[in-house]
Each structure stands twice: as C-alpha cells, then as structure tokens.
Amino acid sequence: MSESPQLSSELLSGDEAIALAALHAGVRLGTGYPGTPSTEILETFDRLGGRAQWSPNEKVALEVGLGAAFGGARTLVTMKHVGLNVAADPLFTATYTDLAGGLVLVSADDPGMASSQNEQDNRHYARAAAVPMLEPIDSQQAYDLTLLAFEISERWQIPVILRITTRVCHSKTIVRPGATPHLSPEPGFERNIPSRVMIPAYAKPAHRRLREKIAAIAVWNDAQGPNQVFDGGSELGIIATGIAAVHAREAAPHARLLTIGMTHPLPLETIRRFADGCDRLVVLEEGDPVLVEALGAAGIPAEGKPESFRFGELTVQRVRRILTHDQTPEPVPPKGKPPELCQGCSHRGVFEVLRDMNCIVAGDIGCYTLGVLPPFQAMDTCVCMGASIGVGLGLRHVLPEDQARRVVSVIGDSTFVHSGITGLAEMVYNPPATGHVVMILDNGTTAMTGQQEHPGTGRTLHHDPTGKICFEDLARAMGVQNVHVVHFQSEEGTLERLLKDLLSRSETSLVVARQPCVLAAPKIRFYEKAAADRLQAACPSQLADD
C-alpha cells in the first residue's frame, strides 16, 4: 500500500483498512498488544505516520486509550479476541463513563483458531458490557465502519467495539477511501467528576445513563444504521453478519439478504420488517448462536445452523450445507505440514534439555509452544498468557515431592512482561515447599506475531530506543532467591547442570535463557546500529570519552 493517505482505490487487508481509516479519523494515539490477526493494524498506522504504541498488555493498552479519550483525543485500541479477556476489567466500567474523545476498541476474533488457543466469540462482550459493536464484512466496510465507530463513540460518549475476524483482517479487498479526513479538536481536560469517578454514588446513575445510551443507539441503528438489504425472492431470506454475509451472497445469490453492520444493540425493527417478507428465514453467523438466540428472544423466529457449524470458520460450501439442510459428514481437508520451531532457533536447545531431564513443563503462549510437538514433546500445559507460572506453582503445591521437583515454568520474554510479573510475585509470596524454577526464554522480540518490540527490548513500536526492563534485575528486586542468565554461546551442558542444581534446592529460581530470535536478529542489529549512529551524530564527544 502507499505510504501516504490518498483517495484513489487500493487493495487493502481489513487490518490495513482500519489503520487508514484511523488516520483519516484523526486518531491521535493507537495502543494495543500484538496478537494475530490484529497485529498489522497498529504497525500500518505507524507506517502511515500515525502515533502507535505497544503496551505491556491489553488491559494497560485500554487504560491508556481511555485516558487519552478522557483527554479529548480520538483513540484506537487493538487486540486479538483473548486480549479482550485481559482488558475486560477496564472495559466493563469504561462503558459507565462519559468519554470526551472517541474510543474504538478493535477485537480481532479467530474462529477456526488459525493462530489462537480458543475460538471464543467476543460478540458476547458487547451484550455483557453494554458496548455498541460494529462488524465489517470486508475491507471497505472495515474502513467505513471504523470512521462510523468514532462518530458513534463521540456522539454517545461511549467506547465502541469494532469486531473483526481472521478472514476480514487478512483478506485483501478493494477500498475506496472517503473524501475528507476528520480534523479532531485539540485535546484538553475538562473536569467531570460524576461521569469519570466510578464510586457507587456516581456509578449507580452512570449505569442508568449507559442503558439509556444503548436504547438511543438501538433507535439510531434502526433508523440509519449500517445495515443493508440485497433484494431477492421471498422464498428464502438470510440475515448474516461479518464474513458470513459474503459467503451467503455467493452461496445463495437469489435469496433476500440482510447484512447487519451494527450487531449490538440490534436493529430489531429493521429485522422484524425483513423477516415479515420472507417465507423462510435463516441466520448465518460464525461461532456461537448469538444473533439467532437474540432474535428468538425478541419473538422473531429464525433457523440457525446445526451445532457442528459452531466450530471453525464458515465457508461458501458450509453455507450451502446449512441452507440445504445437508447433514452428510463434511469432507476432512488433508492435513498439511505442521509448523515447527525454526532451524537455528534457540528454543530448540532448551526443549531438548527439558525433554531429556523429563521435566513437567508448564508452558505458555508463543512460538515456543511448538515445543509441545515432536521431536521435543516437552510441554505439559498451555492455557493463556502468563499461566505457566501460576500453573507451575499450583502443580508444585500439590504433587508428591519427586514429581514436584520436576516442575518448570517456561515463558517467553514478551509474555513475561504481558502477564508473568504477577506470577513471579506469587512465587515469592507463596513459595511451594520444593521451591520453583521459572525460565524466561528471552529471544529479544515478540516472535510469534511477527517480531514486535516490547518493554524488555528497549525499543518502541517504531523501533526507536526507549526505557528497557531488565528481567534479572526485576527478579532480584522482587526477592527471587536464585537468578541466572544462560547464553547459548555457553559451554555444552551448562543449562542442564544449572537446572539440576536449581531443581534440587527448595528455593525460588529464575533462569533467563537469552539468544535473539534467528528471524529477528538481523533486524535487531540494524536497529541497534541505527540508534548508535544517531547517538554519535548527536553527541560525538561523549561517546569518545566512554
């Protein structure tokens, strides 16, 4: 894509379209945590000249975004679906507040789990937290609905979720950007204590205000929401959301089709009118039966999909099966070659040692989760970001001593910053009788999602130098008893000897296994050289004195 905004049409991914719209919407700050399939949004926003930052995790990203919105700035916050679990705490009360600048939260869901640990359907969050939700069907709508989301957010002073899915994020379709970029007003603080300080006295009326906002948005959605009817015969009517809408259009080109762009609060009167004109009404939605159940509750009977279609993505073929009540078993696609740790990856050596020592490994989320596959098979649990430490401690607390002494928690550097530091606090505060060993596999990057920076790399999203968290200093300051760093240039057997020693002690230990990711190493060298060159250009004498 081009480096500067221009108004001719472009072939863009959904992620790129959202970034371009954010730029045109006058977004002053983009925050988030990398996570497939959302990562490219902030990276593109940065490349287009927007101000974007990786936060340590999604909760912090949303809190920073909320502060910026309280300050009157338009703000974009991005994350993958499971990231919203982490950010759920601020979300559920942010909705009670009155924002000054628009805040759009992008939740990128992953039905089919192309690169995720679950396929949760984040439409449930819209209802649970009472947040307006928009769902684009392609990149053009990703662009248009991002702009609309900011307007809705500012009009009703409420956060808006833009829910996208893997196929919308990563498919490229043609986008014709809108005409006039939004000129947002300069940020400035205006005190409004009852609408921003959620003590019970203020939160009680705030909750009522929230429900009034949602009711007003529902009326707006019916009157002028981003919902579209494609004409067709009355024999078959289809209501579809997200990517399912384009599959539906292809699978049943002669059916009447209602696509719903704002799925919370629903445009129930629009849907009722549409339903009245159809002999048969089918709801097509990926994931959980959220929409069909909502219609049922509203007294609009519609056919959903059989339970087997809750799992995985929908496709044109699967939509055809749903529409024709085809109950025959679906063909199983041939298995491709599974992914593996790169040749030369430093994690390989670690998992060989853990396998050979017969450790019980509480694992975590990242490239190194591939340590579960042959030839290593050296991972016993993997649940969510940061769980390795808590799960490892739990195992240590209850297992018989000979087993407890084999438990090791393994976590990556970016994941450690995201959710591992509180686990370390737990280890120091509630140490198991046998102690515990935590390993940080520090490859100097958020490798899994495409080598993004984090607070442990000492570089910003834009790869410029910034403050850096030193894991070993942090662990010592927190009171971990043994802190060691192992480099992979170390003598053969170093890691094995160290682990044997630490596992035999009844003490708390942290081992940082440090070696740059083979894919990221050339880029890291480039960023480091660029930073050194800049420093020298700015202050040649100081470097000479060193």
Added chain:
Amino acid sequence: MNKVTNIVIAGLGGQGVLKASDILADAAFRAGFDVKKSELHGMSQRGGSVSSDVRFGAQVWSPMVPAGEADVLVVLEETQVEINRGVLRPGGALIGPDLIGPNVLKTRKSLNVALLGALSALLEIPREHWDAAIHANLETKLHTLNDQAFALGRAAAAQRATAA
C-alpha cells in the same frame, strides 16, 4: 468477464507463497478487476503448509476459493501438490514446481515469480500489469532477477502447451 477466476497458490512457509499471491492480486487489480485475496498468517509461517486464494472478476463475494472450484492451482513445493489438489475444479490446471528445472533459475527463491510467469500464460491479465505488480511488490534490487524468472516461467508454460 462475469465469471470469477479462482487461483490457489500453495507451498511451505518461507517460499514466497504470500508474496506471489500479493503480486497476482495486484496485477488483477491493476487490470481493472474486482479482486479478493485471502490467507491465514501466524503459525503457518513457521515452516508449515501455506496457501493463499486469489479471486478476480466483475464482482467477487467470498474471498475464499471453494474446494473444487479453483481454475488453477500453483504449487511451489512438490510435497504440497497432493494435499492441495482437491481445490481444483474438474479440468482445472496444475502448475507445479517441476515446470522449472533444478538449475534453471539463478536462485530457487524466485520460483514463486517464475510460476507466476507460467500462470500468466493462462490468464487474461495484460503483461504490463504483471510487470508493474512485480516491481511494486519487490525491492528494486530484486527487479531484474524476478523479471527474468517471470519471463522464464512464461516461456516454460508456452513450451509445455506446444508440446501437449
């Protein structure tokens, strides 16, 4: 022009499957078609199987090529031919890595663009749009190498068509 053309490009992570589909989608876009392109990023990039769908025509709805409806399947790695063959429609064309002999290219890294050359012989996308798309999607220093690879693949496809 009303019919949608469906192409699937497959291979292993690191072979340039996604780059090839970017170039194809860009060429079709430049030729004035409605275009959609779809693939999954993430885990698949760690050396695993990768495939990418490109569809173009007057109007395209779904970005994914339905199984059994691909007009052409382009495969960059021999082991990935059989697992992807099911995407082809009856009578659809397979362009495999064997089309380009082992020592024909200066570097096997440009196999992706060479096979696009072969694909171009089957599609109604004018040559100038291919050239522009290759240049727009690759670094300048790689242009000559890939221009040559493209021409070579195009010639190989023409030769095979004559022989058949």
